[in-house]
Amino acid sequence: KNEVEQSPQNLTAQEGEFITINCSYSVGISALHWLQQHPGGGIVSLFMLSSGKKKHGRLIATINIQEKHSSLHITASHPRDSAVYICAVSYDGNKLVFGAGTILRVKS
Amino acid sequence: GAGVSQSPRYKVAKRGQDVALRCDPISGHVSLFWYQQALGQGPEFLTYFQNEAQLDKSGLPSDRFFAERPEGSVSTLKIQRTQQEDSAVYLCASSPFLAGASTDTQYFGPGTRLTVL
Numbered sequence: 001k002n003e004v005e006q007s008p009q010n011l012t013a014q015e016g017e018f019i020t021i022n023c024s025y026s027v028g029i030s031a032l033h034w035l036q037q038h039p040g041g042g043i044v045s046l047f048m049l050s051s052g053k054k055k056h057g058r059l060i061a062t063i064n065i066q067e068k069h070s071s072l073h074i075t076a077s078h079p080r081d082s083a084v085y086i087c088a089v090s091y092d093g094n095k096l097v098f099g100a101g102t103i104l105r106v107k108s
Numbered sequence: 109g110a111g112v113s114q115s116p117r118y119k120v121a122k123r124g125q126d127v128a129l130r131c132d133p134i135s136g137h138v139s140l141f142w143y144q145q146a147l148g149q150g151p152e153f154l155t156y157f158q159n160e161a162q163l164d165k166s167g168l169p170s171d172r173f174f175a176e177r178p179e180g181s182v183s184t185l186k187i188q189r190t191q192q193e194d195s196a197v198y199l200c201a202s203s204p205f206l207a208g209a210s211t212d213t214q215y216f217g218p219g220t221r222l223t224v225l
Contacts, residue, residue, distance in 0.1 A: 004150075031212070042112075043151075043199065043216040086150055095141060095164065096214065098150035 006087050006099035013106050019074040021102045023087030034061050034072045035086040077106045112217035120223045121190045129185045129220045133202030140183050143199040190224045197221050
């Protein structure tokens, strides 16, 4: 069983829809990261969280430390948001342990 | 400024060949990580450097894999006697801080896609 579980694995949405991607992990962490990966492209860090909530543009990330759960929300989704979204955790500020990723496709 | 760069971007090797993958981190970044990403999966940790010291190599899958960062900047991941199961994207990431710092964003390179025939 992966230490980091993401859901859903695949998600198709219509342009403008509100999107939620979930991530759960099994043991205490020092930080949780949300990352974006476009096909053939590198990985871009979206958020790093250790508590609470962060917002950047149309993206919102929340984390519940007690429940070991985080969500990434995209408001007013757009086709350019289509990418793989990856949740990753670090235990001591060192290496990242990644989830398998959520493939998001936003249709116009 | 320049981000993390990796070369080559694509590498095709015949089974049994040795390959060397290069990572140029962001200038001044202390920490450097190598990850392996198989097709359709999330990346997996291979090894970590703090300056020139390799502090964690627990993710290297076999003794055919070797990494170095002799001057604390550029790093090379070498795979000897490549096998088909080594086919993957190899990602390099750097971070300005020492591992253990509570605020540590990693900056990723574009990756090297290795195909072993």
